[in-house]
Amino acid sequence: MAKQPESDSFLDMFSRFGRDLKLPSVDVQSILDHHRKNLEALEKSARASAAGASSVLARQHEMVQEAMGEITRMAQNYQAHGNPQDLMAKQADFARKSFETTLKNASEVADLVRKSSTESVEILRDRIKDAMAEIRTGYEKR
DSSP: OOOOOSOOOHHHHHHHHHHHTTOOOOOHHHHHHHHHHHHHHHHHHHHHHHHHHHHHHHHHHHHHHHHHHHHHHHHHHOOTTSOHHHHHHHHHHHHHHHHHHHHHHHHHHHHHHHHHHHHHHHHHHHHHHHHHHHHHHHHHHO
């Protein structure tokens, strides 16, 4: 009859493997804690990215609504049988306002994306610094 394993736990199998190979003792809990912190940082970074994307989409929706309202107001004030110079001035004013609004909106969206990306990267950068400190501390103990 085949011998049943001592335990079904991966951690127990990992510990037994190291013991059987006569490897130096491994603090499995420290390894797990280290990786748990890594996963938590990735999750936090992903949440920050998702929140940033959500705020960008919400702001873009607002911008489209505002643009449609402005176009509607300008169309209502537009009279086709007016003075040609007045029509040209209105069209030029509309083009200028559209261009300025587009630039302003693009700049605002770029700022939102930059802030979101920066926050997400900072979370990961902080975790990398902490992980390196944990590794250094582990080597200094030996």
